[in-house]
Amino acid sequence: TYVVTEACIKCKYTDCVEVCPVDCFYEGANMLVIHPDECIDCGVCEPECPPEAILPDTESEAEKWLELNREYSERWPNITRKIDAMPEADAMQAEKGKFDRFFS
């Protein structure tokens, strides 16, 4: 599966949503996640994300995000269409350590 990682937080460009053939993205207030059981590993979303937030779970950096993607894809609503990025997206794109902004 592919997973959404920290770089999505406070950005939500949603270019990924537009290309996913199985609509397996779920939307929280500040971040999207992928449902690991629904993702078919096609990989087309990965190059579409401006801050490169999407990684295959085989990458060591992505591993710790897998459980978070699983947990929140069960709780958050499905998103199937591109929406406007968050107002602070361009400024937040290069920020590191955004996990404390996960909920607010």
Ligand code: SF4
């Ligand atoms: Fe969707 Fe393919 Fe990305 Fe998985 S890898 S989330 S199926 S676009």
Ligand code: F3S
């Ligand atoms: Fe997030 Fe990148 Fe998609 S910023 S919403 S994973 S295009």
